[in-house]
Amino acid sequence: MNGWTSLDRFLRTDPRDVGCAEAIAMLHVYVDLVATGAPVQERYPGIAAHLRACGPCGEDFEGLLATVEGTGQS
Amino acid sequence: MLVRAARREIARRGPHQQITGPELEDLAYQAARDALLAIVQKIGQFRSESRFTTWAYKFVVFEVSAKIGRHFWRNPARSPDAEDWDRLPDRFGFDPARESEWRDLLGAVRRAVETELTPRQREVFVAIVLNDVPLDALVVKLGSNRNAIYKTMFDARRELRAALGANGYLNDEKSRRS
Numbered sequence: 001m002n003g004w005t006s007l008d009r010f011l012r013t014d015p016r017d018v019g020c021a022e023a024i025a026m027l028h029v030y031v032d033l034v035a036t037g038a039p040v041q042e043r044y045p046g047i048a049a050h051l052r053a054c055g056p057c058g059e060d061f062e063g064l065l066a067t068v069e070g071t072g073q074s
Numbered sequence: 075m076l077v078r079a080a081r082r083e084i085a086r087r088g089p090h091q092q093i094t095g096p097e098l099e100d101l102a103y104q105a106a107r108d109a110l111l112a113i114v115q116k117i118g119q120f121r122s123e124s125r126f127t128t129w130a131y132k133f134v135v136f137e138v139s140a141k142i143g144r145h146f147w148r149n150p151a152r153s154p155d156a157e158d159w160d161r162l163p164d165r166f167g168f169d170p171a172r173e174s175e176w177r178d179l180l181g182a183v184r185r186a187v188e189t190e191l192t193p194r195q196r197e198v199f200v201a202i203v204l205n206d207v208p209l210d211a212l213v214v215k216l217g218s219n220r221n222a223i224y225k226t227m228f229d230a231r232r233e234l235r236a237a238l239g240a241n242g243y244l245n246d247e248k249s250r251r252s
Contacts, residue, residue, distance in 0.1 A: 003168030007183070008244050010166065011235040013228055016214040020221040028132045054224055056139060057211045063083045063135040068128055070082060072154055 003005035014053060023057050031064045076106035079131055083138045093145065101145070105137035112137070143210030152205050155197075159184055161204055179243050186237040195230035198223060 023030075030047055033040040041048040051058045081102040084093055093101060112133040120129050152158075162183065170175045187199055201207040201215075210229075213220050238244045 002242070003166045004077065006166040011238070011244065013235070014158045017228065019228075020219075020224045024136070024220075028124040028129040030133075030156065032128050038155075041081045041098060044180055053228075054209075057224075059087070060132075060135050061185060063086060063138065064128070064132055066086055067079050067131045068202070071079070071127070071131075 002058055014049040016046045016049040017053055018050050020054060021051070023047050023050040023054070024060070026066060027057075027061060031061065031068055034065060035068050076109055076130075076134055077102055079134045079195075080105040080109070080138055083135055086127040087142060093142070100192070101138070101141050105134060105141050107127070109137045119220075125154050139210050143208060143214050146208055146211035147214065150207070155200065155206060157200055158204055165203060165206075182238055182241055183234065187232050190233050190237045191230050195226055195233070198226045199230050202227060 026044065026047055029041055030044055030051075033043065051061050081098065084098050084105070088094060088098060104233050109130075116133075143155060143176055159180075163170065163173070163176065164181050168180070187196055191199060197216075198212065202209060207215070209223055212219060213223055214221065215239050226245075235244065
């Protein structure tokens with residue numbers, strides 16, 4: 001990725017982005033759906049948009065999904 | 075169970091955070107303890123929309139995030155307020171050999187940060203973009219919360235994009251250039 005593309009992506013905002021509070025509130029529901037292979041990005045596009053853009057919430061999503069899968073829940 | 079989950083989550087993030095050994099164990103126990111307190115306090119809010127364990131593990135992950143955010147300030151690489159604009163090209167991967175192509179753009183970014191952003195937006199932009207302060211660490215530093223800092227940065231990104239667009243930068247043709 002070149003610098004123009006990287007800067008362009010960084011500055012691009014998605015109007016569907018629900019923000020951290022709503023994403024965090026629904027994260028356990030979202031992760032369970034991902035773990036079961038449900039079409040979660042279509043069901044929760046605003047959360048999906050947020051998790052793509054927000055590093056810390058994306059990290060929490062990855063961590064919770066890894067925990068669920070690591071404990072054999074899924 | 076919570077300690078094991080916390081330990082695993084810190085280890086998953088560990089290579090990047092450089093938290094290992096006794097420090098990892100200490101953080102894991104602290105995160106598990108605080109997660110348990112949160113679970114007990116909020117158990118009445120559980121609505122069976124997910125498995126209970128997924129809901130409970132969420133608090134472990136959140137506590138790990140918060141503790142790693144605080145851990146950052148034990149040995150920060152630089153002051154969150156320092157404004158080293160020379161770091162901007164590297165931050166976005168601009169090729170130094172092609173400086174003539176991007177010098178104007180990054181000059182415009184700097185001008186937009188200085189003229190279009192509010193003092194709070196500018197403070198958050200400088201900390202996160204120029205100084206690589208993780209968002210959760212900045213939350214601790216500013217006594218704020220993740221949602222507020224993210225929203226501040228979200229608005230700053232939108233303002234900067236609009237300003238750059240109005241001045242002819244960041245159009246699709248330029249973005250595609252290698």
